[in-house]
Amino acid sequence: MDFNVIIDNLPFLMKGLFTSFQLAFFTIVLSLSLACLIAIGRISNKKYVRYPSAIFVNLLRSNPLILIVFWFFFLVPLITGRPLPAFGSVLIAFVVFFSAYFAEIVRSGIQSVGSMQIKAAQSTGLTYPQTMRLIILPQALKNMLPALVTECVIVFQGTTIAYIIGMREFLHSTSLVAERTIRPIELYLFAALVYLIICFTGTRIATLLEKKE
Amino acid sequence: MSLPLVEIKNLSLKYGNYKALKNINISFFPGKCVVICGPSGSGKSSLLRCVNKLEEFDNGDVIFDGQSLKSAKNISQIRSNIGMVFQHFELYPHLSVLNNITLAPIQVKGLSKKDANFNAMKLLERVGIDDQANKYPAELSGGQQQRAAISRALALEPKLMLFDEPTSALDPEMISEVLKVMRDLADNGMSMLVVTHEMGFAKDVADEVVFMDEGKIIERSSSKSFFENPKSERAKEFINKVLLKI
Ligand SMILES: Nc1ncnc2c1ncn2[C@@H]1O[C@H](COP(=O)(O)OP(=O)(O)OP(=O)(O)O)[C@@H](O)[C@H]1O
Numbered sequence: 001m002d003f004n005v006i007i008d009n010l011p012f013l014m015k016g017l018f019t020s021f022q023l024a025f026f027t028i029v030l031s032l033s034l035a036c037l038i039a040i041g042r043i044s045n046k047k048y049v050r051y052p053s054a055i056f057v058n059l060l061r062s063n064p065l066i067l068i069v070f071w072f073f074f075l076v077p078l079i080t081g082r083p084l085p086a087f088g089s090v091l092i093a094f095v096v097f098f099s100a101y102f103a104e105i106v107r108s109g110i111q112s113v114g115s116m117q118i119k120a121a122q123s124t125g126l127t128y129p130q131t132m133r134l135i136i137l138p139q140a141l142k143n144m145l146p147a148l149v150t151e152c153v154i155v156f157q158g159t160t161i162a163y164i165i166g167m168r169e170f171l172h173s174t175s176l177v178a179e180r181t182i183r184p185i186e187l188y189l190f191a192a193l194v195y196l197i198i199c200f201t202g203t204r205i206a207t208l209l210e211k212k213e
Numbered sequence: 214m215s216l217p218l219v220e221i222k223n224l225s226l227k228y229g230n231y232k233a234l235k236n237i238n239i240s241f242f243p244g245k246c247v248v249i250c251g252p253s254g255s256g257k258s259s260l261l262r263c264v265n266k267l268e269e270f271d272n273g274d275v276i277f278d279g280q281s282l283k284s285a286k287n288i289s290q291i292r293s294n295i296g297m298v299f300q301h302f303e304l305y306p307h308l309s310v311l312n313n314i315t316l317a318p319i320q321v322k323g324l325s326k327k328d329a330n331f332n333a334m335k336l337l338e339r340v341g342i343d344d345q346a347n348k349y350p351a352e353l354s355g356g357q358q359q360r361a362a363i364s365r366a367l368a369l370e371p372k373l374m375l376f377d378e379p380t381s382a383l384d385p386e387m388i389s390e391v392l393k394v395m396r397d398l399a400d401n402g403m404s405m406l407v408v409t410h411e412m413g414f415a416k417d418v419a420d421e422v423v424f425m426d427e428g429k430i431i432e433r434s435s436s437k438s439f440f441e442n443p444k445s446e447r448a449k450e451f452i453n454k455v456l457l458k459i
């Protein structure tokens with residue numbers, strides 16, 4: 001075993017890791033925002049809001065991520081006649097896919113806050129959007145934080161899917177170096193260690209948050 | 214005689230197929246304290262929640278201060294003129310007591326933070342918990358929480374206050390501190406609708422008593438004649454039951 005290959009190729013590998021982080025970061029920020037809207041739609045008392053939100057969530061949750069990525073990378077350009085840039089198309093696919101999962105977390109978070117809190121807020125003249133933003137979501141966020149952190153770890157692991165359309169995220173970068181240097185054992189061990197550290201840290205944070213409750 | 218502050222006309226409310234309120238007609242006048250009582254499930258809370266349209270009623274209308282709630286476009290605006298106090302306080306647990314009180318004045322009335330804080334501190338002083346302003350609701354006793362909740366409702370300078378069993382969740386020794394605040398409000402001419410089983414409060418403070426059963430108003434009397442000389446059998450039974458329990 002010669003771990004020098006890792007040190008020699010560290011800048012290249014770190015660039016890949018940075019891409020993975022970037023994809024995860026933008027996915028989390030965008031899909032969580034979208035998820036809040038979908039979750040509010042899911043609990044709306046208006047059928048024409050509730051049903052589409054429910055269909056969206058269930059449709060996305062019953063498809064594998066890789067298929068959604070295919071859709072946006074290969075099939076949307078066929079329909080529109082224009083190719084999307086790789087990062088953009090993967091990001092859209094990720095946001096659409098993960099917003100469905102985040103939406104369910106947000107929804108159960110909202111429902112964990114008593115409905116009387118909504119009545120109390122509305123009795124003071126707050127509108128429904130103000131009530132959600134200022135009273136319900138902050139309380140819901142606290143309740144759903146462990147589940148959110150866990151989902152963020154899943155998003156990070158999910159970034160490896162971008163490999164299949166040739167995006168140079170961390171795993172892809174690792175495999176390129178592994179092929180070039182013919183040192184797959186060292187490199188894939190290193191990759192496993194990196195994923196382990198990041199995901200274990202995330203899971204630990206989630207556990208600690210859960211205990212704090 | 215002045216114009217009614219609240220006019221309830223042919224009001225019906227259903228939860229699914231269950232009729233919680235059946236064709237209610239009643240008016241309340243400004244400056245009066247009215248106690249609403251009746252057995253559990255008779256629709257007292259439902260009626261109260263219709264007055265600020267927290268329940269979507271399916272028939273009839275509520276006119277508040279001359280405005281029809283049924284057709285109101287600015288229901289939030291109307292609600293900000295009606296304070297409401299809940300059995301379980303419903304303070305916002307993630308905000309300090311002070312911020313609980315200033316939230317609506319800032320968000321709804323557009324007050325500056327400075328003015329809202331100033332008003333809130335005056336209210337907290339009035340209910341005797343200004344030293345608790347920067348604590349979180351969970352750090353307060355039940356009686357203190359309810360007084361904070363009353364301050365929150367008062368912060369919008371409402372024309373009407375609704376109380377839904379404000380003392381039912383309190384330990385006996387804390388009930389009087391909340392009732393004192395309510396009595397003080399009534400003495401200062403606040404218009405109040407109070408759902409309560411505190412018959413002492415109904416006797417001493419209320420101008421009128423409304424008795425409900427099975428989603429209907431059974432009788433309405435001055436508080437004196439309600440206790441001395443109830444008109445209906447059901448009210449008689451109820452008074453005996455409640456008074457004996459205490
Ligand atoms: N959100 C709801 N959904 C379905 N049914 C409800 C709802 N709220 C109240 N009810 C029912 O409507 C009836 C009247 O309820 P309401 O809470 O107005 O009675 P109440 O007089 O306030 O009783 P209590 O003294 O127990 O508070 C009850 O039978 C109750 O079970």
Ligand SMILES: [Mg+2]
Binds near residue numbers: 257258259377378
């Ligand atoms: Mg009730």
